[in-house]
Structures are given as C-alpha cells and as structure tokens.
Amino acid sequence: xxxxxxxxxxxxxxxxxxxxxxxxxxxxxxxxxxxxxxxxxxxxxxxxxxxxxxxxxxxxxxxxxxxxxxxxxxxxxxxxxxxxxxxxxxxxxxxxxxxxxxxxxxxxxxxxxxxxxxxxxxxxxxxxxxxxxxxxxxxxxxxxxxxxxxxxxxxxxxxxxxxxxxxxxxxxxxxxxxxxxxxxxxxxxxxxxxxxxxxxxxxxxxxxxxxxxxxxxxxxxxxxxxxxxxxxxxxxxxxxxxxxxxxxxxxxxxxxxxxxxxxxxxxxxxxxxxxxxxxxxxxxxxxxxxxxxxxxxxxxxxxxxxxxxxxxxxxxxxxxxxxxxxxxxxxxxxxxxxxxxxxxxxxxxxxxxxxxxxxxxxxxxxxxxxxxxxxxxxxxxxxxxxxxxxxxxxxxxxxxxxxxxxxxxxxxxxxxxxxxxxxxxxxxxxxxxxxxxxxx
Numbered sequence: 001x002x003x004x005x006x007x008x009x010x011x012x013x014x015x016x017x018x019x020x021x022x023x024x025x026x027x028x029x030x031x032x033x034x035x036x037x038x039x040x041x042x043x044x045x046x047x048x049x050x051x052x053x054x055x056x057x058x059x060x061x062x063x064x065x066x067x068x069x070x071x072x073x074x075x076x077x078x079x080x081x082x083x084x085x086x087x088x089x090x091x092x093x094x095x096x097x098x099x100x101x102x103x104x105x106x107x108x109x110x111x112x113x114x115x116x117x118x119x120x121x122x123x124x125x126x127x128x129x130x131x132x133x134x135x136x137x138x139x140x141x142x143x144x145x146x147x148x149x150x151x152x153x154x155x156x157x158x159x160x161x162x163x164x165x166x167x168x169x170x171x172x173x174x175x176x177x178x179x180x181x182x183x184x185x186x187x188x189x190x191x192x193x194x195x196x197x198x199x200x201x202x203x204x205x206x207x208x209x210x211x212x213x214x215x216x217x218x219x220x221x222x223x224x225x226x227x228x229x230x231x232x233x234x235x236x237x238x239x240x241x242x243x244x245x246x247x248x249x250x251x252x253x254x255x256x257x258x259x260x261x262x263x264x265x266x267x268x269x270x271x272x273x274x275x276x277x278x279x280x281x282x283x284x285x286x287x288x289x290x291x292x293x294x295x296x297x298x299x300x301x302x303x304x305x306x307x308x309x310x311x312x313x314x315x316x317x318x319x320x321x322x323x324x325x326x327x328x329x330x331x332x333x334x335x336x337x338x339x340x341x342x343x344x345x346x347x348x349x350x351x352x353x354x355x356x357x358x359x360x361x362x363x364x365x366x367x368x369x370x371x372x373x374x375x376x377x378x379x380x381x382x383x384x385x386x387x388x389x390x391x392x393x394x395x396x397x398x399x400x401x402x403x404x405x406x407x408x409x410x411x412x413x414x415x416x417x418x419x420x421x422x423x424x425x426x427x428x429x430x431x432x433x434x435x436x437x438x439x440x
Contacts, residue, residue, distance in 0.1 A: 036351040037329055039424060040402025045325050046421045070111050072259040079250045081119055084188070087223045088131040093247030094219050100230040101370070101425035102319050103254045109140060109190050109227050116188070135223065138188035146199035147207035150174070157181070157214050160189055174210060178217045188223045195232030195373050200383050208240055216245050231429060232371045234439035254318030254426070261309040263320050264327055268305055271331070311347040319426045354401045355431050365394060366420070366428055367437040369404060374419030388414045403428065
C-alpha cells in the first residue's frame with residue numbers, strides 16, 4: 001500500500017486546528033495590546049472581503065490609475081520617454097518595466113497616457129524630423145489566464161489589434177499573424193502582469209516562444225512595453241532567457257521615506273487628521289548666517305505625524321498599500337495599543353510568526369503562488385505532481401493562517417483560486433528569498 005505520510009500529516013494539522021477549543025486562540029485585540037498586527041489580520045483587511053467571496057468567472061476590470069496622486073519615479077519616467085522616442089526614431093525595441101509586487105508598477109503603467117501627452121507637447125515645440133508620430137491608439141492590458149498553446153498565444157495577441165485570429169493552427173499561422181499585425185496602424189501596447197503568461201504546465205513553453213517571436217517581429221512597427229514582477233522576471237530570465245529579446249529594462253523599487261510620507265500625508269488629510277497645507281509644504285532651508293533659533297520655528301512647519309510616517313517607512317519598507325493599512329489600523333486600535341506615552345500614536349509592528357512556522361513544502365507553494373500571481377487548486381496539483389485533494393488541503397491550510405486568500409468556485413473546488421493579498425507580498429517575498437525559495 002502506498003501511504004502518503006505528508007498528506008496525513010497535513011490532514012492531522014487540519015483536524016487539530018478545526019477541532020481544537022476556540023478559547024486559547026488569540027484575538028485581534030490581543031495582538032494590538034502588544035503593538036502587533038498579524039498576517040491574517042492584514043489579509044482580512046483586503047477590500048470588500050474578496051477572499052470570502054465567490055470566484056468571478058468574467059474578465060476582471062483593471063483599476064483606473066489617476067495621475068493626480070502620482071509620486072516620484074522621475075528617473076524611470078525619463079527612461080520611458082527615451083524608449084518611446086527611440087522607437088519614434090526607428091530604433092524600436094521591446095522594453096520591460098520590472099518591480100517587486102506592490103511597489104506601484106501598475107500605477108506607473110497607468111501614468112503612460114499622461115507621459116504621452118507630455119511627449120506630444122515636447123514634439124510640438126521642436127523642428128519637424130523624419131521621426132514617427134506618436135501612435136494614435138494605445139492599449140493597456142493584462143492577460144487573464146496564461147496561454148497553454150501556440151494557438152492561444154496567437155489568439156491573445158490578435159485581440160490586441162482587434163483582428164480575427166486564424167481559425168486553427170498551421171505551419172504558416174505565426175508568419176500570417178506577424179504580417180497581419182504589421183499591417184495595422186502603429187500602436188503603443190502595454191502588457192501588465194507578464195508573470196501571468198508563465199505557468200509551469202504543458203504547452204506554456206511553446207506559448208511563450210510564440211508570444212516572444214510575434215512581438216520581436218513587430219517591434220519596429222509597434223511599440224511594446226511589458227510590465228513584470230521582479231522575482232517572476234528573474235525566473236523568466238533563468239528558465240526562458242527572456243533578456244535575450246528585451247532591449248531596455250527599467251527597474252522600479254518600493255518608495256523611499258520621503259515619497260512614502262507624501263503618499264501617507266494624503267491619507268491623513270482624507271481622514272481629517274491634518275490640514276491640506278501639509279500636502280504642498282516643502283522644508284525651508286535657513287541660510288548659514290541665520291540668527292533664528294529653534295524656538296522661533298512654528299510648530300506647523302513639521303507634520304504632526306512626522307514620527308509616525310518614519311515608523312511607517314521602517315515597518316513597511318516603502319510598500320505603499322501595507323503602509324496605508326498599518327496607519328489606518330494603528331489609528332483605529334490606538335486605545336488597545338500599550339504605549340509608554342499616551343499622547344503619542346504608535347504604529348503596529350507586524351507579527352510574522354505564521355510564516356515562520358511554515359515547512360519547506362508550504363514555502364515552495366507560497367513561492368509558486370507569488371510568482372504566478374495566484375494559482376487554482378488544479379494548477380497547484382499539476383505543478384507539484386500531487387492529487388487535487390492534497391493540494392486543496394495544503395492551500396486551505398495556508399489560507400487559514402492568513403498567508404493566502406481564496407476566491408471560491410461554485411462549480412468545482414479544483415477551480416478555487418488562491419493568491420497573496422497585495423499588502424502581504426513584500427513580507428512573504430522577503431521570507432521566501434531568505435529561505436532560498438525565490439531567485440534573488
């Protein structure tokens with residue numbers, strides 16, 4: 001008899017957790033009294049409690065990113081403008097923007113329309129050349145599911161241009177598709193979440209090769225920009241040599257202290273805790289011969305939450321969504337937090353004990369979920385060569401401890417989709433890197 005001890009070990013952990021008395025379990029206020037917030041509490045703050053909802057079978061709508069609150073990224077914007085101008089001057093190459101999850105990559109890509117307007121304004125003030133005009137149309141998109149065949153890759157790329165894909169795959173399908181795409185008016189095409197194209201299942205490798213071939217052969221006519229998560233990019237580079245056909249790579253990281261303070265000051269204004277004056281306020285440098293003393297400086301020169309903003313950056317390491325959650329949670333639970341100074345607001349620190357207790361097989365699962373942006377139960381089972389039931393139990397175990405959250409399918413439990421909430425991405429990725437479960 002073939003007895004899977006790992007399966008029964010996980011089943012035993014599940015039974016222990018379900019059947020154990022509820023009284024010893026810590027509550028949210030228990031952590032708050034120690035100035036902590038658990039990973040599960042962070043996960044449960046995900047908007048609309050989507051983790052408890054049903055899986056939406058429709059293609060999700062991408063959020064619209066406004067340029068009103070865009071912060072920093074000046075070097076990257078200049079690099080992006082240079083890339084577009086190189087394409088206009090007949091040196092078109094594929095470009096990639098790489099950033100860790102939650103660092104604002106999608107917001108940066110959403111700023112592209114504003115950047116295009118700025119480039120167009122600059123063009124109008126220079127002497128006309130033989131450079132191409134900016135594309136009349138542009139498209140920002142993300143693949144909903146990874147293609148698992150060459151035909152699926154061709155179909156998805158044809159949809160970028162609103163042209164009909166071939167009825168079936170043939171020896172000339174790729175050549176015909178390239179020709180058809182190059183007959184279309186020049187476009188700027190931005191593909192976000194490139195990691196969703198990579199799925200370690202049969203057929204995906206050929207799909208990636210087909211995808212790469214088509215955009216390589218159309219890059220002079222159309223301007224292609226790809227957005228990819230940092231660790232997924234490193235895996236794509238190691239396993240698929242993606243850097244062989246990507247000419248320009250622009251890197252984005254989490255925000256520095258000043259940038260994060262600017263973002264969170266807006267949140268403090270929205271909460272009604274400070275005046276809008278602090279949104280535009282810049283530090284004033286005094287001349288060296290100034291005779292003013294520190295006592296002459298108005299108290300309003302410094303944001304009253306300056307110390308908390310420094311704490312936020314230290315704890316969140318520049319992750320904007322995590323910082324926003326920590327700020328609001330800390331303000332809400334301030335009465336529960338023990339503080340030596342009752343007149344000072346403290347920022348909750350993160351209790352990461354749940355991930356510290358994970359075994360290697362749990363960490364490998366988290367690494368695959370992180371890199372792919374989420375996995376269905378059947379996909380997890382395929383990647384780890386185990387049964388649907390084993391995968392279901394393991395993923396449910398991780399979800400119960402707040403490391404991942406689930407969207408449930410009403411039709412089939414093998415279609416349940418598990419992913420890491422954006423506010424946990426940096427915490428989990430850092431732990432996986434430190435334990436050699438992600439490329440670094």
